[in-house]
Amino acid sequence: xxxxxxxxxxxxxxxxxxxxxxxxxxxxxxxxxxxxxxxxxxxxxxxxxxxxxxxxxxxxxxxxxxxxxxxxxxxxxxxxxxxxxxxxxxxxxxxxxxxxxxxxxxxxxxxxxxxxxxxxxxxxxxxxxxxxxxxxxxxxxxxxxxxxxxxxxxxxxxxxxxxxxxxxxxxxxxxxxxxxxxxxxxxxxxxxxxxxxxxxxxxxxxxxxxxxxxxxxxxxxxxxxxxxxxxx
Amino acid sequence: xxxxxxxxxxxxxxxxxxxxxxxxxxxxxxxxxxxxxxxxxxxxxxxxxxxxxxxxxxxxxxxxxxxxxxxxxxxxxxxxxxxxxxxxxxxxxxxxxxxxxxxxxxxxxxxxxxxxxxxxxxxxxxxxxxxxxxxxxxxxxxxxxxxxxxxxxxxxxxxxxxxxxxxxxxxxxxxxxxxxxxxxxxxxxxxxxxxxxxxxxxxxxxxxxxxxxxxxxxxxxxxxxxxxxxxx
DNA sequence: GGCTGAGTTTGCGCTAGCGCAAATTCGCGG
DNA sequence: CCGCGAATTTGCGCTAGCGCAAACTCAGCC
Numbered sequence: 001x002x003x004x005x006x007x008x009x010x011x012x013x014x015x016x017x018x019x020x021x022x023x024x025x026x027x028x029x030x031x032x033x034x035x036x037x038x039x040x041x042x043x044x045x046x047x048x049x050x051x052x053x054x055x056x057x058x059x060x061x062x063x064x065x066x067x068x069x070x071x072x073x074x075x076x077x078x079x080x081x082x083x084x085x086x087x088x089x090x091x092x093x094x095x096x097x098x099x100x101x102x103x104x105x106x107x108x109x110x111x112x113x114x115x116x117x118x119x120x121x122x123x124x125x126x127x128x129x130x131x132x133x134x135x136x137x138x139x140x141x142x143x144x145x146x147x148x149x150x151x152x153x154x155x156x157x158x159x160x161x162x163x164x165x166x167x168x169x170x171x172x173x174x175x176x177x178x179x180x181x182x183x184x185x186x187x188x189x190x191x192x193x194x195x196x197x198x199x200x201x202x203x204x205x206x207x208x209x210x211x212x213x214x215x216x217x218x219x220x221x222x223x224x225x226x227x228x229x230x231x232x
Numbered sequence: 233x234x235x236x237x238x239x240x241x242x243x244x245x246x247x248x249x250x251x252x253x254x255x256x257x258x259x260x261x262x263x264x265x266x267x268x269x270x271x272x273x274x275x276x277x278x279x280x281x282x283x284x285x286x287x288x289x290x291x292x293x294x295x296x297x298x299x300x301x302x303x304x305x306x307x308x309x310x311x312x313x314x315x316x317x318x319x320x321x322x323x324x325x326x327x328x329x330x331x332x333x334x335x336x337x338x339x340x341x342x343x344x345x346x347x348x349x350x351x352x353x354x355x356x357x358x359x360x361x362x363x364x365x366x367x368x369x370x371x372x373x374x375x376x377x378x379x380x381x382x383x384x385x386x387x388x389x390x391x392x393x394x395x396x397x398x399x400x401x402x403x404x405x406x407x408x409x410x411x412x413x414x415x416x417x418x419x420x421x422x423x424x425x426x427x428x429x430x431x432x433x434x435x436x437x438x439x440x441x442x443x444x445x446x447x448x449x450x451x452x453x454x455x456x457x458x459x460x461x462x463x464x
Numbered sequence: 465g466g467c468t469g470a471g472t473t474t475g476c477g478c479t480a481g482c483g484c485a486a487a488t489t490c491g492c493g494g
Numbered sequence: 495c496c497g498c499g500a501a502t503t504t505g506c507g508c509t510a511g512c513g514c515a516a517a518c519t520c521a522g523c524c
Binding site for chain 3: 500
Binding site: 191214 | 481
């Protein structure tokens with residue numbers, strides 16, 4: 001990636017919202033590139049936070065593992081999303097393990113460079129607060145769902161969230177443009193893969209959605225899914 | 233509160249960590265004071281975020297209500313904690329309703345003044361990221377607990393969290409220095425008040441803790457509670 | 465001091481959904 | 495093309511804990 005390509009990637013990220021040319025150039029010049037292969041981990045939960053990443057393209061799943069070995073999917077990240085930035089700024093260990101769900105490319109900065117970038121460009125600090133706040137809001141929403149809703153609603157809400165983040169219109173409806181297994185949906189919604197499988201099988205029968213394994217989920221009746229998510 | 237008293241309040245808040253005298257004075261001079269009475273709401277979830285608060289003393293519970301009228305307790309706030317700041321900075325509606333659990337006092341700033349404070353004192357932006365990140369981390373932890381743990385463990389973890397945030401050594405053990413009802417514990421741990429009641433009754437019988445209603449919970453065997461929180 | 469309402473406790477029936485087990489499917493790599 | 499492993503599906507027994515109902519407790523207010 002040359003400088004212009006990098007700048008093009010950066011200006012599409014909300015972390016660089018309202019950033020001027022100087023900021024973009026500074027960030028582009030100080031960044032390094034790192035391709036990431038499917039299933040590769042950028043870093044591991046618990047490690048010292050040494051680098052902060054921005055996903056140029058590809059998709060990444062953010063996993064947290066519990067002390068008894070269970071996994072919770074925190075979120076899916078797409079192009080323009082930051083990875084590891086808050087941990088770097090806080091000088092805390094990484095709280096999660098980002099796993100690439102497809103081949104991709106990242107730009108990354110060492111902790112010092114990132115802190116300097118933010119110190120010299122206050123708009124980036126403001127944007128970091130915005131982004132962290134946005135993550136906070138989403139987690140609050142998820143906690144509310146898990147605390148108060150049955151599984152079906154939660155699955156519907158989770159799929160709609162992926163649609164909102166990354167959904168793509170296709171001929172039959174809306175596609176979630178990355179691989180999402182029943183197991184992963186289970187780890188996003190605090191349930192088991194068996195329950196997800198049963199639920200999705202029923203919805204597939206009903207024509208609400210289709211897709212499994214490497215074929216991406218396609219929501220054919222999004223309004224139906226919204227109804228399910230909002231039922232009492 | 234005179235200026236020195238305000239400064240004393242501010243410098244004890246982690247939002248003002250590493251802030252110099254100028255910053256503290258600026259913040260103290262531009263703040264207004266608002267006492268808050270037990271059960272009073274500072275603002276309501278969904279309202280436009282117009283003011284940002286810092287709790288000088290007292291305790292506040294942060295509630296989120298779902299569309300079907302159920303309540304989730306997001307966290308308890310104590311002296312030095314910010315209330316509504318992220319929403320103000322993000323120019324989003326308030327995501328929660330802060331309810332005073334005892335009489336207290338707040339300092340507050342209008343949105344413009346707060347944004348200006350942060351723009352003129354970059355250390356505050358850094359601290360805001362730190363604080364938001366810390367909230368994020370806690371919510372991730374709670375989500376992991378709800379997703380993967382049985383109720384008992386969750387209750388234990390929740391009580392230990394209050395102890396860590398606000399616990400006070402007393403003669404018999406560690407006191408949680410604010411009123412925490414079984415219903416509120418239920419809303420913190422995604423369970424029902426009946427289950428909390430049963431669990432706490434058993435633990436009280438076992439000598440692990442004591443206290444109900446207006447009498448604060450006292451954890452008499454904290455190590456036992458840690459064991460429960462960490463069991464598999 | 466008495467009353468009241470909110471908080472706590474307890475019994476118990478019920479079920480959502482967990483988790484075991486096994487069968488089926490399918491995508492990928494050699 | 496075949497084998498294999500991971501993903502998906504399906505049957506089913508079981509139980510953690512929900513939620514209804516009712517009784518008890520106690521703090522605060524008049």
